[in-house]
Amino acid sequence: MAIKGITIGTLARKAGVNIETIRYYQRRGLLQEPPKPAEGYRLYPLEAVARVLFIKRAQRLGFSLEEIINLLRLGEGNCSETKALAMQKLSAIESRLQDLERMRRTLQQLVQQCESGVAEARCPIVASLADREFDAR
Secondary structure, eight states, X not given: OOOOOBOHHHHHHHHTSOHHHHHHHHHHTSSOOOOXXXXXXXXXXXXXXXXXXXXXXXXXXXXXXXXXXXHHHHOTTOHHHXXXXXXXXXXXXXXXXXXXXXXXXXXXXXXXXXXXXXXXSSOHHHHHHHOTTOOOO
């Protein structure tokens, strides 16, 4: 007897997510909900595991669920469009990294001011956050 599919619990376990994640992906249109037979449980095709794993890997690369829907829609045959989406994501990540580096430098400077003991009666970190002129850029 051949296996016709797997239950939602088995799908979740094999993909390393919880059942609510599977249901959420269904509501968002990332994963199709199989029909429920008159008796028994819905059975998901084995390919559903690969699809959930694809979604999770794309999320780890920073893609939103909307972007992942687009990637799935494009499929494997649209490399140039997929590349364009990846380049947009890369640009956004690089911009965010620049912002994070600016924030890091600012915090390093503030911590150094505290450690130097030159700080006046006010804590330089709290003072800079309270200062309306403060800008981490």
